[in-house]
Each structure stands twice: as C-alpha cells, then as structure tokens.
Amino acid sequence: MKIYNTLTSQKEEFVPQGDTVLMYVCGVTPYDNSHLGHAMSYIYFDVVRRYLKYRGYKVKFVQNVTDIDDKIINRANQIGIPPNELAEKFTQSFFDDITALNVVPADIYPRATQEIPKIIEVIKGLAEKGYAYPSQGSVYFRVRQMTDYGKLSHRTLDMMMAGARIESGEEKEDPRDFVLWKGAKPGEPQWESPWGPGRPGWHIECSAMSLKYLGATLDIHGGGQDLIFPHHENEIAQSESFTGKKPFVKYWMHNAMLQLGTEKMSKSLGNLITIKDALQKFGADALRIFFLSGHYRSPITYTTENVESAGRGAERLQQAATAEAKENAIEGNIVTETYKQRFIDAMDDDFNTAQAIAVLFDLVRDINRTIEGGASAKAGQELLKELSKNLGLTLKSPEKSVEATPFIELLIATRKQLRDAKQFQLADDIRTKLLELGIVLEDTAKGTTWKGK
Ligand SMILES: [Zn+2]
Incomplete structure (x- = not known):
C-alpha cells in the first residue's frame, strides 16, 4: 500500500510502526457551523481509516477540538455569551454533522481547555532546552534553533522571512518565531502558568495532545493543505524539539481545498454552504460520492449540478444493492474476485477513490445485467455492499426531511x-x-x- 507523503513529496510504501496505526487529524475550532470544505476533509480521512481497517490494521485515531481561540472569543463577544458556551454549542453541532455524514467517530476528541497541564509541560520542556523564550507574558518558539525548520512546506528561509510579520505588541527575537503561550488580555478566558495567566497558542495544542494520546511518533498525520504552513511546520518544530525524536510523523497526508467556482471555499468569500444545508439538500451518500469521485490531493469544484449528478450515482448504487432477482433465480456468474482486486489496487495506490468508485459502477452494471438476464446477483450485491462500506456509503435513500x-x-x-x-x-x-x-x-x-x- 502506498501513501503520498508531503514531507518527501512522493508516494511511499506504507509501513506503520506496529499493528495499530497511530493517526491524528487536526480538528475543528467550534465558533460556527462547519461548511462543506470541512465535510470533505472529514470524509477523506474517514475513508482512510475505514480502508486501513479493511486491510487488517487496527487504527487509533485522535482529533482535537480547539475550544479556545480568537475566533471563539470574538464571536462569543459579538453574540454576548461566554466563549465556553459558544464552543460547546458548536462542538455539539460538529458531532451532529459527522454522525449525519456517517463518519466513524474518533477514539478520542481531546479539547484544548481540558489539556492545559500537558500543554504547559511541553512549553516548559521547550524553554528548558532553549527552544522557547518568554516575552512580555507570552512565550515564543525560537525558530532559528531548529536547523531543519521549513522541511515540510519546502520553504526557504527567504520565503519564510518574506511572509513573517511581527504584530504590534509582540516582542519576538525573529519574525518567524511563533507563539506558544499567549499572555492574558483583560476579559478573556485565562489559565495560570509559570509565565503568568494566559492561554495556549493553537500550534502547541496539537503537539501536546498527539504526544499525550499517541506518543512521540505518529504513523499518519492529516489535515487540509492550508495547514501545511505554518501550522504543521510548527507542530514538527515543537514535537521534535521537545521529544528529541525524529520523525514526529511518518506520513503527512494533506487534502486539497474545495473550490467554489475558482475560489477556495472559505468564510471570507461569503459563499458558505453549511454541512447541514448540504445534507438536507443532497444526503450523505451524494456528498460522499461527489468528494470521492475526485482524488483527495486534487482540488475539487463545487457546483449544484456536480453534487446532483453524484446523487444520481448514489441512487444507482442503492438500487443495484437492493434489486431483487425473480423468484428461484439461479446465481449468475459475476466474477467478484476481479472487482474486489481492482478496488484494492485502486485504494492501495494512495487512496485513489475516483478509480475505486469507477469499479463500483462497473460492478453495478454487471449486477443489473445479471438480474435483467433472469439470474440472481447475490454475490455481486454482497461485494457491492462490502466495498461501499469502505467509502462510508450507507446505500440508503437520503434521510426523510424532518419538516415534511x-x-x-x-x-x-x-x-x-x-x-x-x-x-x-x-x-x-x-x-x-x-x-x-x-x-x-x-x-x-x-x-x-x-x-x-
Ligand atoms: Zn493541528
């Protein structure tokens, strides 16, 4: 089985450390309802886990919840409720979404606000080793201390310097240095620390949680391509500096972004489609087929027609899986082994779901032909259900609308x-x-x- 590794920019044979694959994917910042771009990432990494299990691996999967963040504080202030109340509301909304998308829940969902002692322990360790320094109540990571900083995003020092900035009120040794602990501002949620009251920076949270729940070396770390720099670059810097062990992650997997027309789907463009709206309109199987018909590393463009067409595909799969042959029909001669092997070959090649779905539709045609010809296609239908499960397809009609x-x-x-x-x-x-x-x-x-x- 081969996986494309962002760190080495090539497909590599997948060899985990042990028989349990240790996997971490950056999770939500619950300040609003999740949109389709999030759904895409949830679904891709859900398929990775489902398929690893199908291939005989055990998987331990951890996904964090960033339940304290500037976005949460700002939004909570706008609405006039406490930040923790807002975070709780949208954390529940996230759980509702993944359930409706038929995403298998993670083994652990650690929350930043519940992991402060571990986060402080890691920052302290970094400071003791000279990788972190306090400044005006905050603590920063000393990037120049890390000689191979930039190795994941393949950025040169010049490129990074061009993008780095020192915000007003910050006193950093180097513009590339990033915050580990943010000194408290009046009226904001805060926790005690050796550097005074404050709250954790975003990057440190993932290093602390992955270390606590999975150990010093992960097999797979996933996220969107927009997280490669600086977030994942900084995770590597923190984790490898703290533990002294390399690599922090054996296989870095990044999914491409969802495009709406030609622009990346993000809040700032105001072209947001929430998961809840999309589910109501199309159903989970249609969304899954839409996303999985592309490759996770290639950008995919959302249009209503594209998802509707995926929905018709979902119906064809559902019908073929449940079609009934005439009574007493004898079993036809679908060669299930060939389909199964083609599916595995596709998925073993860096999760080529587009190819895998094409195999399912070939199998559907064979099932329909067999039943129309008067024979039974039970074996083919069983295989169709088995393989569809790897893609998280329910093979059920979309949920009935609650209002109707x-x-x-x-x-x-x-x-x-x-x-x-x-x-x-x-x-x-x-x-x-x-x-x-x-x-x-x-x-x-x-x-x-x-x-x-
Ligand atoms: Zn992260």
Whole structure:
C-alpha cells in the first residue's frame, strides 16, 4: 500500500510502526457551523481509516477540538455569551454533522481547555532546552534553533522571512518565531502558568495532545493543505524539539481545498454552504460520492449540478444493492474476485477513490445485467455492499426531511380513513399527488410506509 507523503513529496510504501496505526487529524475550532470544505476533509480521512481497517490494521485515531481561540472569543463577544458556551454549542453541532455524514467517530476528541497541564509541560520542556523564550507574558518558539525548520512546506528561509510579520505588541527575537503561550488580555478566558495567566497558542495544542494520546511518533498525520504552513511546520518544530525524536510523523497526508467556482471555499468569500444545508439538500451518500469521485490531493469544484449528478450515482448504487432477482433465480456468474482486486489496487495506490468508485459502477452494471438476464446477483450485491462500506456509503435513500414528515404522516392517516370508508378514488388521489412530489407510499402488512424526499 502506498501513501503520498508531503514531507518527501512522493508516494511511499506504507509501513506503520506496529499493528495499530497511530493517526491524528487536526480538528475543528467550534465558533460556527462547519461548511462543506470541512465535510470533505472529514470524509477523506474517514475513508482512510475505514480502508486501513479493511486491510487488517487496527487504527487509533485522535482529533482535537480547539475550544479556545480568537475566533471563539470574538464571536462569543459579538453574540454576548461566554466563549465556553459558544464552543460547546458548536462542538455539539460538529458531532451532529459527522454522525449525519456517517463518519466513524474518533477514539478520542481531546479539547484544548481540558489539556492545559500537558500543554504547559511541553512549553516548559521547550524553554528548558532553549527552544522557547518568554516575552512580555507570552512565550515564543525560537525558530532559528531548529536547523531543519521549513522541511515540510519546502520553504526557504527567504520565503519564510518574506511572509513573517511581527504584530504590534509582540516582542519576538525573529519574525518567524511563533507563539506558544499567549499572555492574558483583560476579559478573556485565562489559565495560570509559570509565565503568568494566559492561554495556549493553537500550534502547541496539537503537539501536546498527539504526544499525550499517541506518543512521540505518529504513523499518519492529516489535515487540509492550508495547514501545511505554518501550522504543521510548527507542530514538527515543537514535537521534535521537545521529544528529541525524529520523525514526529511518518506520513503527512494533506487534502486539497474545495473550490467554489475558482475560489477556495472559505468564510471570507461569503459563499458558505453549511454541512447541514448540504445534507438536507443532497444526503450523505451524494456528498460522499461527489468528494470521492475526485482524488483527495486534487482540488475539487463545487457546483449544484456536480453534487446532483453524484446523487444520481448514489441512487444507482442503492438500487443495484437492493434489486431483487425473480423468484428461484439461479446465481449468475459475476466474477467478484476481479472487482474486489481492482478496488484494492485502486485504494492501495494512495487512496485513489475516483478509480475505486469507477469499479463500483462497473460492478453495478454487471449486477443489473445479471438480474435483467433472469439470474440472481447475490454475490455481486454482497461485494457491492462490502466495498461501499469502505467509502462510508450507507446505500440508503437520503434521510426523510424532518419538516415534511408530520404532513406526510397526516396524509397517510387520512388516506387510511378514506380507504376504510371505501373512498378508494380519493385515497388513490392522495397517493398519486404524493408520487408527483417524489414521495412513494408502500402498503405492507404492518401498515403504510413512505420513502422519498
Ligand atoms: Zn493541528
């Protein structure tokens, strides 16, 4: 199995340290609802974990929650609620989103505000070794102390100097130095430390948490490409300086950004689509097929048509997985081994999900042909379900819309009363009108069920 490693800029054979793969992905800063760009990253790394397990590895997965940050404080002040209340609200919103996206939860979700002692311990260790220095109540990392700083982002000293700045109120030895501990400002949440009250910087949080929960060396560290510099570069600097062990991470994986038209999807562009809105509109399988139809390292462009087309693909997979052959049909001759091998070959090649999905659609065609030809395609359908699980596909119709549900139930109850009163024409009208709206009623022995939008 090969994984593209950002550190070496090449695909490398995947050899973890032990039989449990230690994996860390940078998590959310809960100050607002997550958008589709976040969903893409959650889904890609969910597929990585699912597939590693399919290939026989155990995986221990940790994802942090940055529940204290400038963005949280600013937003909380705007709304007029305490920062921890805001963070709690949107942490729950994040958990709701990943559940609805069918993302397997992490083993541990450490929160910055709960890990202050470990964070202070790491900063103290860095200061003792000469890698950190206090200045005006804050503590900074001394970048020039680290000779191979810039190795992940492949930036030269000049490139980094050009981008580095000293903000007003900061007193740093070098513009590239970055904050480990932020001295407290009046009215902001703060914790006691050897350097006075304050709160942790963002980068140190990931070093402290990964060390605490996974150890000095991780097998896989993931995140968006926008985190390579400075965030991940700084994580390496902190972790390797503190532990004295290299490498901090064996395989650095970074996903490309979601484009809206041609621009990166970000809040500042005001073109935000929340995960909740997208799920309501398209359903989880459509979103997954949309993202996974590209390669995680290539930028992908969002348009409504692209996701709708993925949704039609999701329906074809759902139908093929559940299609019923005629009674007593004999098993057809789908060569499942070939499909399985093609799927594995694609995924073993740096998680080529685009290729893997193409294999699923080839299998769908084979299943449909087999059933139309009068035979059973059970083995093919079982394999389709097995392989789809690696991509986190539910193979279920999109969730029924919450708002519509009570009205549809009401119409079903009315239809039953009409039928009981032998008003069959009116009862059938209700069914037909609902069908026109995309709602299908099914009468079963246990009563009437419905599916659709
Ligand atoms: Zn991080």
